[in-house]
Amino acid sequence: MIKKSKSYRLFQSFNILFMLLVIAVTLYPFIYVVAQSFSSEHYINAGKVFFLPKGLNIDTYKEVMKQQDFWINYKNTVIYTVVATAISMFMTTIFAYALSKKRLKARGFFLAIVVFTMFFNGGLIPNYLLVKYLGMRNTIWSVVIPGAISTWNLLIMKSFFESMPNELEEAASVDGLNTYGILIRIILPLSLPILTTITLFYAVGNWNSWFGAFLYMDKKDMFPVQLYLRNIIAGASATSVNQGTDTDAQQQVAANIKSVSIVLTVLPIICIYPFIQKYFVTGVMIGSVKG
Template identity: 40%
Template sequence: MNKRIRLFDIVNVLLMGIVVCSMLFPFVHMAAVSISSSEYVLRNEITLWPKGIKFDAYTAVLRDKRILVGYQNTIMYVVLGTTLSLIFTTMGAYSLSRKNLVFGKTFMMMIVFTMLFNGGMIPTYLVIRSYGLLNTIWAMVLPGLVSSYYLIIMRTFFQGVPRDLEESGKIDGLSNLGVLLRIVLPLTKPVLMTISLFYAVGIWGNFFSALLYLQDPNLFPLQEMVRNIVMMGQVEENTVSSAIGNKAIVLESLKYTVILVSTLPILMVYPFIQKHFVKGAMIGSVKG
């Protein structure tokens, strides 16, 4: 029995090691290329270790005003969108977790229906246009304000809160909103952090909504700026000439640099809420 357990542990560690290496390799390779000298990049000699370390590509990226504008817009969308999404998801999930909610099962069936079927891209675009949301910050926030999947996860978490605590709060004179704010929410920190991370990551990486609903470059999120640079090789001419002389080589390194600059900030958030993330995801999935 012990030998079987040890063999399982060894195989498990090996498999996880392979998965981790396969996931880390692209980031390590991009980082190595982004800080390597241009001649080594041109000869395709960079794998996992940089050669002729230079930070010219990062200088070019950070001097491009579009990156700064994209960062500002993305941070605004993430903060505003995550806050509103968490508020509305929490209110909806708490209401649906009440057994005495009138037509509660009907509402749940309608929510589950939206997980299986949707109106499609063109009807959604027409709805957003009819409400005058095109080319506004709300076009990046309101269409995906509430996720049915995250709503169900939070509802399941709320159902696990002991009813005795809620009853004691009502005996003390708390309303339903008071019970939610003073009793339920302090006990549901893991799921709140988990859902917040899900929403934030989704908004941070969202460029398709900007592609459909935004025309003003001053409203473009960071991912849309990254798409323009990576797909079209758009860089300010004065930045390129002052940072690196050979534009073709710059664009080769610049693509990886831009991707790293846009990805690292959201990755750095995860370690700070990892313990809440694991607990929240597991509790939300046990009773689903």
């Protein structure tokens, strides 16, 4: 057994303390939000909530979750997220695979157009008019189509496809596979880490999105849950301005509605993440080590 030097043990101790500090700094905001979501209005307004809930109170959770609109909008969010993520992954994958091939005609032109969209866009009003004249207002397509492709995710996936050995495709081509067969049977199974990572990025973005629905929808039964909670927060903020005429229940909702909203919206992602963590870690490390 190799005896560790004093300097190495000192480094290990410092490294452990530093990582514990990083973990504490990272976890504290979430712990604080959860504690505040279960605390009573008196302790929240007095600034006495830090790590643990004080004056345990779940009135806001009850107030939000007893509303039928909450569950309808929650179902909408699940549907929007699944559909939008599937569309985004399909379009990003086929576009990135095509751009990764140097034999593609006008490849430089298409890459220039892609990069151009990272810095410039049509603007809010032209986008609204486009969605309106395409007849997509108050439909699922108004929230899943406009942001279907993320330029950043597209370039990441393109770089991954470019890093794969050309010999794999040449061997598959000799065996009789066409371009689509090579993509589906060879490339995609070997691209599971990057596909899972980009899927997570898209899913989180779509789950948290509310502004598109805010612009393009005016039917409450079509809202995602994030827009529903945003409207509750806006109403609770107005309530808190006029606390003298409100009930205790209304004051309680106004005090911790933001924390409750954060917990309710982030919980599904936290539950899913452990199952795909191993793919996510592999995906984000792609390109960091070269053979």
